[in-house]
Amino acid sequence: MFSRLVPRSIRWRFSLATAALALIACLGSAITLDTLIRDRVKDLAFRDTQRVATHWLGQIRHSEVGQPSMTSRVTLVQLVDSDGRVVAASPRAQGRPPLSDLRPSDKDRIQHETRCWSGRCFMITAARTSPQESAELWHGRPHIVYAAMPQPALLADRRLEVILGFGVLGATLLAGWAAWVLVGRTLRSVEAMRARFAEISLSDLGSRVPQPPGHDEIARLAESANDALFRLQQAVRQQRHFASVVSHELRTPLAGLRAQLEEALLYAQQVDPHASIRDALATTQRLQSLIDEVATLTRIRTGPQVREPTNLTELVRQEAESRPMNMPITVRIRDDLVVPGNHLQLEEVLANLLVNAQRHARSKVEIVVERSTDMAVVTVADDGAGIPSEDRETVFQPFVRLPEGRDRDPKGSGLGLAISRAIVQAHHGSLSVEDSAQGARLVIRLPLHDSETADEPSAADATW
Structure with a gap:
């Protein structure tokens, strides 16, 4: 049920999340600011009333009570004796009962409070005379000065909270709107990429997604997507070419096999059936060999690779020893090397190269x-x-054979070197033909195993 209420649009979700976070942050800031402002206004108000009260106490000498020094805000001042009678008062406080019933003690001679009467609230400071002043002026009877001022409007109503509330609401809406605009501008490139992806099909892999300027994550995503499309296009082109070549190579032996079988059926009296079957079997074996090599090439290109530390030097020795003796093979071992690889696949590469050589x-x-x-x-x-x-x-390239190779091995498939290069590339290496003073020179390069260290060169030569 809750998942249905969550917007599916990333733009909506991000904007709502940003607005919610902004609301929480602004609300916390508004509460803190409200408290600070109220405390500050209250402190300033009580500072004024305290200043008036203490200043009047300082002016009283020898029981002579003069008029208090008031300010524009502090207009109510009274001097009250220990019996609660008003001894002196400012003009606006005359005829009033004591402004407060606070009775500060000798240890805490100044106290503050807020009292309301007649529909108005006042902030009051009560200042008690010191014991020395009470003894000197009133024979030890303490007096109290009350100074009051109307409560500031900022504290008397909720005007501050309303202002801060509108500020929080405005900041929240602004944050949500900014997130909506920024995310929309950011996702505009993603939407363009999505629309272009939707138009791409296997029949048209030449299209590319629009790449925004810059080097941010979306620009790198577009670059990676275009690279992937390019690799996909190359792979599909290679697969189509490979399928075309395979179908062409298979068509010739299949046509020969069909001709042999049709000849055996149509001319049963003139053709030796056993000879026809032997010829058909030989063609079938060639087809099977060709299909096996094609399957091997496809598996190497697309299948996962299982690698383990393989002693390449020992593998070369074993393969050279296993070759027929019709052509001598000289092996020069200059380093004992270990590579990460598939033993059987690397053995097949060496076998193919030695057969060709x-x-x-x-x-x-x-x-x-x-x-x-x-x-x-x-x-x-x-x-x-x-x-x-x-x-x-x-x-x-698969099925490519030079004239000399076709003359020396008419039944060859032309897949040996293609399979060898595919195996070496799957091992993150390279196989190429390099310059040679005489004959062909094929070079395999494979990365060494991580644990391989520089061994002493063995400099061993052997001829098989």
């Missing part, structure tokens, strides 16, 4: 493992024909 090498393949600042560097080089500079990035 052995396929294109003329006489040798060389692997170098070394450290470069906080990166582990693995270089795989061969002495083959090499990769032209204009194709150094093209070879990492």
